[in-house]
Amino acid sequence: MTSKKLVSAKQTKNDEFYTQYYDIENEVKEYFDFDPLQFRNKTVLLPCDDPDWSNFTKYFAQNFERLGLKKLISTSFAPESKNYKYPVQLSFLETNSAQFNKDKTNTHGKIFILERDITGDGRINYDDLEWDYLEGDGDFRSDEVRKLRDEADIIITNPPFSLFRDFFSWLIESNKKFLIIANKNCITFKEVFPYIKDNKVWSGHRLWAGGMWFETMNPDDVDEVVDGVNMKNIPSIWLTNMEHDRHHSPLKLMTQERNFRYSKHKEIRGRTKYEHYDNYDAIEIPFTDAIPSDYEGAMGVPISFLDKYCPEQFEILGLTQFGCHDGLPDIRRYNEYKEVRTSDDKETGASGAKTNENAVLEGKGTKKTYYRNAEGRMVHSEYKRILIRKRK
Numbered sequence: 001m002t003s004k005k006l007v008s009a010k011q012t013k014n015d016e017f018y019t020q021y022y023d024i025e026n027e028v029k030e031y032f033d034f035d036p037l038q039f040r041n042k043t044v045l046l047p048c049d050d051p052d053w054s055n056f057t058k059y060f061a062q063n064f065e066r067l068g069l070k071k072l073i074s075t076s077f078a079p080e081s082k083n084y085k086y087p088v089q090l091s092f093l094e095t096n097s098a099q100f101n102k103d104k105t106n107t108h109g110k111i112f113i114l115e116r117d118i119t120g121d122g123r124i125n126y127d128d129l130e131w132d133y134l135e136g137d138g139d140f141r142s143d144e145v146r147k148l149r150d151e152a153d154i155i156i157t158n159p160p161f162s163l164f165r166d167f168f169s170w171l172i173e174s175n176k177k178f179l180i181i182a183n184k185n186c187i188t189f190k191e192v193f194p195y196i197k198d199n200k201v202w203s204g205h206r207l208w209a210g211g212m213w214f215e216t217m218n219p220d221d222v223d224e225v226v227d228g229v230n231m232k233n234i235p236s237i238w239l240t241n242m243e244h245d246r247h248h249s250p251l252k253l254m255t256q257e258r259n260f261r262y263s264k265h266k267e268i269r270g271r272t273k274y275e276h277y278d279n280y281d282a283i284e285i286p287f288t289d290a291i292p293s294d295y296e297g298a299m300g301v302p303i304s305f306l307d308k309y310c311p312e313q314f315e316i317l318g319l320t321q322f323g324c325h326d327g328l329p330d331i332r333r334y335n336e337y338k339e340v341r342t343s344d345d346k347e348t349g350a351s352g353a354k355t356n357e358n359a360v361l362e363g364k365g366t367k368k369t370y371y372r373n374a375e376g377r378m379v380h381s382e383y384k385r386i387l388i389r390k391r392k
């Protein structure tokens with residue numbers, strides 16, 4: 001893949017980001033180490049892949065026996081159906097095969113299957129991959145790929161970001177185990193958050209900080225070139241419903257008193273209490289490591305808390321955005337307030353309704369805008385917060 005020449009950077013929805021081998025290896029290893037039975041005798045489907053070149057196909061084919069898989073299926077999306085077009089580099093595996101068809105290669109997806117030793121060397125590995133063209137273009141929403149999904153036990157991939165909501169619903173509807181890469185923002189999508197809240201989907205093992213590096217096919221949007229390969233850093237995370245140890249490791253926390261005395265955050269040190277929201281019966285905790293161990297009520301914490309979420313330690317009540325916090329209803333609305341610019345205290349023309357259901361604190365705050373009512377009462381909104389409560 002590295003020698004591909006890239007063209008046409010003018011596409012808006014570029015989904016052509018390719019996952020690095022070591023990211024896949026490091027992640028999958030954690031689930032295997034936690035419980036090898038998660039893979040034993042299972043059929044793994046890798047949809048939205050590019051099996052000729054993909055590190056997903058490579059990793060699972062190379063580790064087929066070690067993981068104890070029953071079958072590996074990998075499917076690709078036809079080059080002509082992709083949003084972002086770049087010159088296709090055909091693999092030797094394809095061009096040297098009897099079934100190679102130079103028209104189909106552009107218009108059809110491909111399917112790669114690994115389940116038996118065809119080389120006769122007594123092992124099942126990469127050399128035993130068999131392939132063919134799919135009937136259609138390999139769209140994950142097609143009946144053809146849906147059928148493969150239904151045959152699989154585990155679905156693993158880095159899906160197209162532009163179709164993330166569709167892909168996630170497709171996964172959920174399958175009721176299968178999965179491990180996928182997603183943009184960090186997706187956690188707050190209303191299609192995704194309820195599953196996180198109910199602990200049906202959770203963060204993968206890899207820590208969120210630093211984003212992930214992908215090989216990009218767009219030469220005009222590159223963050224770094226490594227050994228001649230164009231790389232892009234994207235704030236991505238793994239999302240899963242498979243088990244790994246971090247999912248059950250409680251956060252080590254200090255009491256409120258110790259936070260006010262020893263917190264590494266100057267915003268917390270020296271305080272005598274945490275601020276209480278104006279519109280939720282909960283306190284504002286601006287840093288995950290400042291969550292107190294001895295507070296029994298509801299707390300609003302940064303989204304990145306989900307990176308450390310242990311369901312045995314905390315219960316998730318909701319998210320401070322429209323319709324996502326049934327577990328902790330908001331108790332005040334700001335329809336009669338006006339939005340005001342902090343720099344000159346002039347109204348922007350927007351209504352205070354804009355901040356309804358956000359995490360709202362009393363006072364002017366330090367953000368670019370705040371909200372003021374006719375009596376001069378001021379409030380401001382915090383970043384999105386996850387609403388949580390300690391389990392008894």
Ligand SMILES: C[S@@+](CC[C@H](N)C(=O)[O-])C[C@H]1O[C@@H](n2cnc3c(N)ncnc32)[C@H](O)[C@@H]1O
Binds near residue numbers: 048050077082083
């Ligand atoms: C983010 S890339 C990841 C590729 C590969 N899984 C990897 O990580 O190396 C997503 C892939 O999905 C493909 N894709 C886009 N829309 C698709 C669709 N509707 N059905 C199947 N694949 C699709 C893109 O062309 C792209 O190759």
